[in-house]
Amino acid sequence: MTQHALLDRLESELRETLEQVRTYITRAPDEALRLRPDPTQWTALECFAHLNAFSDAYLARIELAIHKAKARKWLSVEPLLYTGRGNRAIQRAGPANGKQYKTAKRYDFNHLPMGAEQVKSFSINAERLLRILNLAREVDLNRPRIRKAHSWIGEYTLGNLLEFLVAHTRRHVAQAMRTIGQ
Secondary structure, three states: OOHHHHHHHHHHHHHHHHHHHHHHHOOOOHHHHOOOOOOOOOOHHHHHHHHHHHHHHHHHHHHHHHHHHHHOOOOOOOOOOOOHHHHHHHHHHOOOOOOOOOOOHHHOOOOOOOOOHHHHHHHHHHHHHHHHHHHHHHOOOOOOEEEOOOOOOOEEEHHHHHHHHHHHHHHHHHHHHHHOOO
16 A cells, blocks of 8 residues: 555545544533443543543654654655554554453543543544644655654554554544444
8 A cells, every 4th residue: 555545544534533523422412421331331431531542642752753754854655564563553453353452551541530521632633633644645654663652662653653543543433432322
């Protein structure tokens, strides 16, 4: 897959997901957003808090990596390459993967009090990610490396991390939609 084709697909998927949030989630009553269908499942607000934690961990790092790539004149090349770590993360985070995974405590907001501000923060972060996708069109997605959050080891290529974040967002927005009955 070419880098521009990937960025086009990611932008389209993220815009579609953001439109679903604006259409269904923002209009849902607070009781529906706090509804826990099962004691082991998250509420819709917990899904958005989880996504916001990932945005906080990665978006600034991605912006810095793009800025450095532009300064180093790492221009866009073809094709997109996948690392083993990146490919595994993308496969696990994809909405088609129905398997449940244990979440690290720093990303688990189960039973913490929260409100609709989580959805507003998500919308702001999603718009920021859309701007990042447009900035990424100018650089090589294979060369910049972003260290895995909260880890001493492991890093993702810029392209792999962008694809992971969009897939992860789609997965948890679909989960939130199921909890409110959409």
